[in-house]
Amino acid sequence: MASVASKFVSRLESAIGASHVTADPAVRSQYAVDEVIPSAVAQPTSAEQAAETVRFAALERLALIPSGHRTKLEIGMPPSRYDIALDMTGLNQIAHYDPGDLTVSVDAGANFSDLTAPLYQQKQFLPLAVPFYFESTIGGIIASGVDSSLRHSYGTARDFLIGAEFVDGTGRRCKSGGRVVKNVTGYDLHKLLIGSLGTLAVITRLNFRTFPAAPSGCGFVFSFHGHEDALAFSKLVERSPVRAASIDLVSPKVMQLFLEAEKNSPEPPGTGLQGKFPADSWHLCVSVEGIPGVCERASREFAQFTASSTAKPAQFLTLGESEGADLWHYIGQAIPLLLGACPSVAILKISTLPARLTQLLRRLHAAADQASLAHAVLARACGVLYFALLPNSEDTVSLQSLAKAVLEISSLCTSENASSSIPWCPTALKRSVNIWGMPRPDLGLMRRLKSAFDPQDIFAPDRLLSR
Amino acid sequence: MHSGLLRELEKLLGSSAVLYQPEEVLLYEYDGSVEKGRPEVVVFPTSTEEVSQIVKLAAKCNVAIVGRGAGTGLSGGALARTGGLMLVFSRMNRILSMDPENQRAVVQPGVVNYDLTLAAEPHGLYFAPDPSSQKSCTIGGNVAENAGGPHTLAYGVTTNHVTALELVLPEGEIVRVGSAQGDGLGYDLTGLFVGSEGTLALVTEITVKLSRKPEAVKTLLAIFDSVDDAAETVVDVTARAITPAACEMLDGWTLRVVEDFVHAGFPRDSAAVLLLEVEGLSEAVAAQAIAITEVCNLHHAREVRLARDHAERELLWKGRKNAFGALGRLAASNYVLDGVIPRTKLPQALRRIREIGARCGFDICNIFHAGDGNLHPIVLYDPRDKGQFERAMQASAEIIRYCVEVGGALTGEHGIGMEKSELMPLLFSDADFDLMRRVHDAFNPNCSLNPGKIFPLSKGCGEIRVRAHSSFRPSTT
Numbered sequence: 019m020a021s022v023a024s025k026f027v028s029r030l031e032s033a034i035g036a037s038h039v040t041a042d043p044a045v046r047s048q049y050a051v052d053e054v055i056p057s058a059v060a061q062p063t064s065a066e067q068a069a070e071t072v073r074f075a076a077l078e079r080l081a082l083i084p085s086g087h088r089t090k091l092e093i094g095m096p097p098s099r100y101d102i103a104l105d106m107t108g109l110n111q112i113a114h115y116d117p118g119d120l121t122v123s124v125d126a127g128a129n130f131s132d133l134t135a136p137l138y139q140q141k142q143f144l145p146l147a148v149p150f151y152f153e154s155t156i157g158g159i160i161a162s163g164v165d166s167s168l169r170h171s172y173g174t175a176r177d178f179l180i181g182a183e184f185v186d187g188t189g190r191r192c193k194s195g196g197r198v199v200k201n202v203t204g205y206d207l208h209k210l211l212i213g214s215l216g217t218l219a220v221i222t223r224l225n226f227r228t229f230p231a232a233p234s235g236c237g238f239v240f241s242f243h244g245h246e247d248a249l250a251f252s253k254l255v256e257r258s259p260v261r262a263a264s265i266d267l268v269s270p271k272v273m274q275l276f277l278e279a280e281k282n283s284p285e286p287p288g289t290g291l292q293g294k295f296p297a298d299s300w301h302l303c304v305s306v307e308g309i310p311g312v313c314e315r316a317s318r319e320f321a322q323f324t325a326s327s328t329a330k331p332a333q334f335l336t337l338g339e340s341e342g343a344d345l346w347h348y349i350g351q352a353i354p355l356l357l358g359a360c361p362s363v364a365i366l367k368i369s370t371l372p373a374r375l376t377q378l379l380r381r382l383h384a385a386a387d388q389a390s391l392a393h394a395v396l397a398r399a400c401g402v403l404y405f406a407l408l409p410n411s412e413d414t415v416s417l418q419s420l421a422k423a424v425l426e427i428s429s430l431c432t433s434e435n436a437s438s439s440i441p442w443c444p445t446a447l448k449r450s451v452n453i454w455g456m457p458r459p460d461l462g463l464m465r466r467l468k469s470a471f472d473p474q475d476i477f478a479p480d481r482l483l484s485r
Numbered sequence: 486m487h488s489g490l491l492r493e494l495e496k497l498l499g500s501s502a503v504l505y506q507p508e509e510v511l512l513y514e515y516d517g518s519v520e521k522g523r524p525e526v527v528v529f530p531t532s533t534e535e536v537s538q539i540v541k542l543a544a545k546c547n548v549a550i551v552g553r554g555a556g557t558g559l560s561g562g563a564l565a566r567t568g569g570l571m572l573v574f575s576r577m578n579r580i581l582s583m584d585p586e587n588q589r590a591v592v593q594p595g596v597v598n599y600d601l602t603l604a605a606e607p608h609g610l611y612f613a614p615d616p617s618s619q620k621s622c623t624i625g626g627n628v629a630e631n632a633g634g635p636h637t638l639a640y641g642v643t644t645n646h647v648t649a650l651e652l653v654l655p656e657g658e659i660v661r662v663g664s665a666q667g668d669g670l671g672y673d674l675t676g677l678f679v680g681s682e683g684t685l686a687l688v689t690e691i692t693v694k695l696s697r698k699p700e701a702v703k704t705l706l707a708i709f710d711s712v713d714d715a716a717e718t719v720v721d722v723t724a725r726a727i728t729p730a731a732c733e734m735l736d737g738w739t740l741r742v743v744e745d746f747v748h749a750g751f752p753r754d755s756a757a758v759l760l761l762e763v764e765g766l767s768e769a770v771a772a773q774a775i776a777i778t779e780v781c782n783l784h785h786a787r788e789v790r791l792a793r794d795h796a797e798r799e800l801l802w803k804g805r806k807n808a809f810g811a812l813g814r815l816a817a818s819n820y821v822l823d824g825v826i827p828r829t830k831l832p833q834a835l836r837r838i839r840e841i842g843a844r845c846g847f848d849i850c851n852i853f854h855a856g857d858g859n860l861h862p863i864v865l866y867d868p869r870d871k872g873q874f875e876r877a878m879q880a881s882a883e884i885i886r887y888c889v890e891v892g893g894a895l896t897g898e899h900g901i902g903m904e905k906s907e908l909m910p911l912l913f914s915d916a917d918f919d920l921m922r923r924v925h926d927a928f929n930p931n932c933s934l935n936p937g938k939i940f941p942l943s944k945g946c947g948e949i950r951v952r953a954h955s956s957f958r959p960s961t962t
Binding site for chain 1: 631664672680681700768892895896920928
């Protein structure tokens with residue numbers, strides 16, 4: 019194996035230059051995906067070099083997984099083959115930023131945080147404060163398909179990704195969409211890249227519509243004894259003339275993690291969230307953006323709900339801009355906090371129609387309780403919830419119990435007409451459970467699509483459409 | 486063989502749902518574009534199952550199929566370029582379910598866009614994509630072309646409001662993609678099929694998001710003595726972080742004709758007007774209306790009028806949405822273009838369009854979605870004069886080339902269809918076409934669905950693999 023690898027490594031070095039390739043075991047191991055370590059790491063600094071790497075892989079029938087800062091690389095099934103890690107962080111420039119047109123075009127390997135600064139200078143932003151956003155590349159954010167709280171008002175990436183450049187499985191540089199905010203020219207292939215986990219193409223550049231930053235914002239937290247009342251109240255908020263920017267439901271355990279993270283933060287924020295939220299409560303966190311008059315109106319409307327609703331909150335807290343920023347930072351980072359808190363956590367992403375959330379959550383709790391597993395929830399009012407199962411150890415018995423519980427939940431979701439997957443879980447769990455759940459009727463169409471983009475199946479084989 | 490197909494179709498659908506006499510199918514050789522393409526047989530299914538059966542029968546006889554809604558499209562997308570069978574969805578026009586609590590509806594493709602909004606209205610909801618033809622165009626057609634409209638500036642185009650589809654593939658297989666909630670697993674197939682112009686599958690059911698009606702709406706009419714000032718205003722509104730729900734421009738030519746037709750109150754002596762709408766919470770709307778007025782005044786608006794009530798607002802919009810029809814009073818025919826530019830290029834683009842019109846000897850009117858840079862220059866010409874038609878097409882191609890040169894796109898909402906397929910190489914390389922072709926072939930390998938669309942003829946299905954038939958006659962036996 020080593021000799022085969024070393025042979026192709028030298029040829030890869032000839033193809034893209036020795037300084038862009040490494041086979042150092044210590045480096046390679048950093049690119050492991052579900053414990054599979056590639057034989058080489060390619061670090062292109064141009065789209066053409068990335069394409070050359072893909073052409074090489076296609077010619078030699080080697081499997082390749084593109085990556086950025088590898089903060090979400092564990093999402094997916096273990097790759098059945100993985101020869102070359104394609105590190106895209108060398109492509110990291112902002113190619114165009116046209117504030118007047120509200121468009122930005124950025125290389126896939128650019129840090130999201132490097133993009134936010136120039137946008138902020140122009141009082142604009144991209145609503146992509148997804149898990150790990152501060153250390154993610156923009157390409158990784160799109161390829162992993164993760165979402166943010168702000169999807170409630172701004173939509174997901176599919177609503178503001180307006181074009182892309184990428185390398186297909188034959189090693190040719192292709193594009194889709196463009197750099198204008200309205201465009202129906204050709205197939206919307208760039209939408210397919212969102213959440214594709216690098217299985218269709220190597221993204222080299224992404225074009226977005228940007229948004230003007232709101233002049234001010236405010237946050238409200240309604241605390242309830244149970245999720246039922248919290249979700250009933252959420253419906254009132256949603257139907258209010260005030261359009262919330264985000265509505266998230268945070269379970270007691272998740273809030274506890276936020277407070278611990280704040281306490282342990284090396285730079286504690288001035289105001290602080292400590293002591294503000296009753297323990298054992300479910301917290302409905304609502305953010306509102308707009309001119310100060312909008313926040314004042316929201317405050318009045320929501321206060322009225324607390325007085326008139328049968329689902330009465332135990333506490334209604336209005337947060338100032340700085341406290342709100344802290345809380346929403348932690349809401350955005352709930353996933354990393356859960357992963358940090360419990361090494362063997364399994365976090366399911368479940369999507370359903372909003373009106374079904376209450377019943378679904380009730381059944382999920384029952385399933386977790388039956389498996390004697392601690393659990394935590396972050397739910398978005400649009401019908402997406404992250405349900406974390408937290409085993410108290412990493413031993414085989416716990417793993418078996420976890421596997422049984424996730425299978426139970428997967429089947430429960432099917433019966434509730436909800437879709438479920440397990441974006442984050444121990445690699446060992448993936449040996450007994452398909453994280454993508456039951457086979458779906460459109461799987462055949464997805465396979466056809468994969469073959470169209472990647473005829474030789476060299477991109478991240480079996481990570482998304484596992485056999 | 487083909488007479489056998491006609492018999493099978495009549496057996497399946499009944500004779501009233503199968504048209505093949507030349508005088509019957511003649512009506513279907515047009516859509517809203519300047520293109521033509523006559524089908525040999527037109528069928529009207531009433532269910533997904535019937536669509537599937539039709540597709541299977543056509544596949545057996547190697548006959549091409551084109552789906553069609555109301556035929557209001559402006560790019561020839563719903564025309565039978567190579568003859569064959571046209572499948573019209575006008576009898577699949579039921580709203581299958583309305584779920585106000587989850588803000589979803591499931592509709593058949595033949596539902597008229599505005600009818601869905603009317604049905605949703607009692608629940609305080611509406612369907613946001615609102616093409617100018619919304620009182621006649623169908624949601625199936627909107628999905629095929631990824632249609633837009635004036636309010637897409639704030640709310641996005643059709644694809645942003647579709648969460649799931651039921652499809653019939655060229656082999657007749659019925660498949661569902663996406664989910665009612667919207668976050669499906671795996672690839673975003675819904676995102677691919679919306680806007681694929683009927684070239685990948687036939688859409689038989691659509692799950693859409695419904696939007697909540699805003700608390701307050703204010704519509705402003707800003708009147709300018711110079712087109713440049715109006716265009717600069719549009720650029721400046723965006724620069725000041727104001728996002729109106731709609732920002733439409735009508736130039737002097739257009740507004741005079743529209744005024745004569747609709748009597749919407751557009752000043753006949755002005756050079757251009759902007760129709761601006763802001764929506765949302767009353768506090769925000771009031772502030773935005775003031776901010777917009779200030780920007781307009783800064784750019785020398787002669788007057789900024791605020792519509793006093795719903796009736797006045799409706800009248801202004803009637804003027805905007807009926808403008809294309811009104812232009813029929815000016816010339817024997819007109820050609821509506823659809824191009825996109827980065828919005829900061831608006832002032833120079835309008836100047837260039839004027840130059841091209843003057844050079845080619847045409848009056849070119851402009852009525853368009855200024856806020857998102859979606860131009861609709863309208864070339865007025867006489868189709869009876871063949872030379873004039875050709876010159877009009879040349880002028881139009883020059884305008885679209887200019888859009889691409891300044892970083893724009895070939896179409897913002899009408900689609901490529903057969904109108905712009907030959908212009909596609911302006912934007913796409915051979916590698917792009919090869920990939921699009923492979924994606925096309927993954928679903929529609931024999932080019933049996935809507936052949937001759939999107940791709941330039943030399944880069945599409947190569948030779949059109951499905952034969953065009955000339956003798957669709959029932960057997961007398």
